[in-house]
Amino acid sequence: MGREQQTKKILFTSVWRPIGPSVGDGESVGYELLHGQVTRAQGIYSPRVVHKQFSLDYIAENLDTPSKVLHYPSKARLRRELQNNYDVVAIAFVLSTSHHAIAMCQLIRSVAPKTKIILGGYGTVMSDEELLPYCDTICREEGVTFMRKYLGQPALDQDNYVHPHIFSRMRIFGIPVSVTGMVFAGLGCPNACDFCCTSHYFKNQHIRLLPTGKSIFDLMHTQRQKYPDCDHTILDEDFLLSKTRAHDFLELCREKQVAFSTFCFASVKALKQYTCDELLEMGIDGVWVGYEGKAAGYEKHRGVNIDEFIKNLQAHGITVLTSMILGIPYQSDEIARAEFDALMETNPSLSQFLIYGPIPGTPFYEKVMKEELMHGDLIKDRRQFYKQCTGFYAMMKHPFLRRDEIEQLQRDFYQRDFEQLGPSIFRIAxxxxxxxxxxxxxxxxxxxxxxxxxxxxxxxxxxxLPCGILGPKISWKHRLAYSKLFIKILGMSSFKEKRYLLGIPVMLGAAAFTWINSKLNLHEHPFTRVFSYLGRKPIVPASPEVEFLGQSPTYESV
Known part of the structure; x- marks a missing residue:
């Protein structure tokens, strides 16, 4: 009897809740990328999006075996689910949540000792010696290929993968303002930056989940059939690097005259292959760009004035999320502040500031360990080291700056970004x-x-905008700018579109409630989301509790 026949019931799960600094986790650990890591100093003005463990749904969608996916179950919910006698439980985690994954393994062993446990995700850069005492198998490759092999199912060509239909909803002041279709176009990155875990995890190779421009266009068109006004986020480390795929996508946008609204990740090296007109013809009106450190010497920045490059993108209507690195060895306090000031001059739409950190599996980690640069307390306590792998802790010795000075610089930069440029939502407008x-x-x-x-x-x-004009912690300079912007937009609106003015009292009330909620820490953790899959067949709901159809969009709660 093959392994596929023996293994009939599979459970995929993210780490359980609660997670976050309030329960002892590292800074920025949580359910939200924007609020936890990008707009963390922007208070009530921070846009809110809860991100599920998308990879689990992708894998489940592409198995021939029925399975269930849990996103952020409570301990009680997981314990109850384990009563269903699963043959396999697969847990996805990252380094900073590894202690939660290990605790889940221990619960599974006690409640369902016959169940096989698989650990997967970027947290598996931990060693076998650290992980195998708690699990049976470790996935350190592309998940669909691994799981089908593990279950004894025939290999699938990646061109034949089924792309799950996953949507997220962004909220501002708790009010849903946009729906975004998630487009899983690829894994890994050939740029091979020395600090990048996602690049080195896949051995600096790019795995195309959507191999052609047509496959991307067709998926986005299908998402628009469900939500005609939806935006799109393309999840691919450097989507525009392959000019052939992007050009095919561009030609289809031109042929069909479709104006998408798309956010993607892209290096300067990739972006400079296209004009702003071409980017916008593809619908790309938002990009995440690695600003890194200006003197770090990364090949992807070579030959480009990155400050002028960002200004030009935004002058053409393309929002830019910049990611700056702090604590690079050449950065003194003076140099870091000068680079920050230069970045602020570009007026980026959004900004992220992370501390240069050694992640296992990367060349930078090998260098830090070889040269004995890691702080001694982290060498002695690996659990604490992993908890601090968030980009918010100085973990290695620096030639110019103390540990606390680097971390204070980071806090200062987030705060100054907000104070100097105002809330990102209004910059985007x-x-x-x-x-x-x-x-x-x-x-x-x-x-x-x-x-x-x-x-x-x-x-x-x-x-x-009236929430920015009347809200707290906004400078008078910005209040005046938002008033002028409001008048300009009002002048562009039709009589019918002026109905949006009716939403002002609602938004003001929602902003007030958001402020109260932030003071009382209410609704800090999302609801559990549960999906049941039949595996490359139509999907059915598993129970009326909090279960949803796998191919229907679901919206996260904060």
């Missing part, structure tokens, strides 16, 4: 206005259509 004014009368009909998309998205700010 200004960038969208730039795009509309730039392209509203353009000769290219697709770019005119894109300009109209910018204009329509600006209408929601008729309800949101």
């Amino acid at each position: 200004q960038i969208k206005l730039n795009g509309y004014l730039k392209y509203r009368n353009h000769a290219n009909p697709l770019l005119r259509k894109k300009a109209e998309c910018f204009r329509q998205k600006l209408m929601t700010f008729l309800a949101i």
